[in-house]
Amino acid sequence: MFLRKLFAFIKRDFLIETSYRLNFFLRFLGNFLFILIFYFITRLFGNASIPYLEPYGGDYFSFVLIGIAFSDYLGLGLTNFSQKLRQEQLMGTLEAILVTPTKIPMIIFSSSGWEFIHTSIEIFSYLLLGIFLFGVRIAHPNLLAILAILILSLLSFSSLGIISASFIMVFKRGDPLNWLLTSIFHLFGGVYFPITILPGWLQKISYCLPLTYSLHGLRLALLKGSSLMELMPDILALGLFSLIMLPVSLVALGYAVRMAKIKGSLAHY
Numbered sequence: 334m335f336l337r338k339l340f341a342f343i344k345r346d347f348l349i350e351t352s353y354r355l356n357f358f359l360r361f362l363g364n365f366l367f368i369l370i371f372y373f374i375t376r377l378f379g380n381a382s383i384p385y386l387e388p389y390g391g392d393y394f395s396f397v398l399i400g401i402a403f404s405d406y407l408g409l410g411l412t413n414f415s416q417k418l419r420q421e422q423l424m425g426t427l428e429a430i431l432v433t434p435t436k437i438p439m440i441i442f443s444s445s446g447w448e449f450i451h452t453s454i455e456i457f458s459y460l461l462l463g464i465f466l467f468g469v470r471i472a473h474p475n476l477l478a479i480l481a482i483l484i485l486s487l488l489s490f491s492s493l494g495i496i497s498a499s500f501i502m503v504f505k506r507g508d509p510l511n512w513l514l515t516s517i518f519h520l521f522g523g524v525y526f527p528i529t530i531l532p533g534w535l536q537k538i539s540y541c542l543p544l545t546y547s548l549h550g551l552r553l554a555l556l557k558g559s560s561l562m563e564l565m566p567d568i569l570a571l572g573l574f575s576l577i578m579l580p581v582s583l584v585a586l587g588y589a590v591r592m593a594k595i596k597g598s599l600a601h602y
Contacts, residue, residue: 364455365462371397372467385527390556395469399552400524402459406483407518407544409452410490411497411511413445445491472558478568482550485571489543492578499582499589518544546570 375394382391389396463469497511521528521535522544528536539545550567553559561568 360455361458364459367401368398368459368462368467371401385530388557389527389552390470392469392556394467395463395556396527396552397525398459398463398467398469399555400548402456403486403548403551404519404522404524404544405452405456406487406547407490407522408515409445409448410487410492410494411514413448413494449487471555474554474558475561475564478559478561478564479551479554481568482547482554482564482571485568485575486543486547488575488579489547489571492575492582495582496585499585502586502589503592518542521545523548543571543574546574 372394375392375397378393383393386393386396460469460471464471493514497514517538519525521531521539522542523539524544528539528545531539546567550564550571553567554564
């Protein structure tokens with residue numbers, strides 16, 4: 334039953350996405366140009382040694398490529414649920430879905446199935462472009478550790494996205510959290526530069542963000558080939574974020590749905 338519903342959501346979203354054939358190509362082209370910008374920025378450094386990058390192999394382009402690629406999962410988690418909520422409301426299908434026996438967590442995560450596949454394809458294309466066109470060297474990574482980091486990262490990011498969607502369901506007039514959270518995560522999460530370059534008091538903010546541990550662990554795994562035990566601090570930190578944030582987000586969503594039902598505003602955005 335679970336797999337059948339999951340497949341139904343993915344199939345529906347896939348058909349909608351493929352009806353806009355030019356969109357996928359333009360997104361890929363945009364990704365390529367974005368990578369190209371950082372490739373030429375890296376060439377400004379020449380062969381200069383940058384101490385901040387030594388824990389990750391010393392190459393800035395490899396560092397930033399992984400940051401850009403895997404921060405897409407952050408964007409997926411933060412924005413996808415609110416976007417899907419708005420889409421269901423505009424299509425008039427949200428109320429119909431919520432009155433079925435399908436539970437809310439199932440609806441939430443199934444509606445993101447296709448976007449997860451799509452984002453994963455984009456991330457894979459980032460890495461392929463980096464390896465074959467720009468000479469990025471990937472170590473022999475521990476796949477089990479990478480899988481654990483990705484799953485826990487997605488749970489943490491998705492929890493924030495569910496809270497964001499709950500905010501929209503209750504207040505209707507847009508979501509101020511998404512833009513603010515995205516900016517904070519990109520600045521303090523180590524997407525474009527190592528967090529060690531920040532002043533000590535600002536680094537404390539970085540250590541409060543799941544993206545920091547996600548990117549740190551993935552860079553060590555992919556660029557240095559770190560073992561599962563070496564990556565365990567990052568994995569445990571992400572596990573703690575997920576353990577706290579996921580139940581909170583589901584409670585917030587349940588409250589938002591109840592409030593919207595009471596007000597009769599499920600179909601309004």
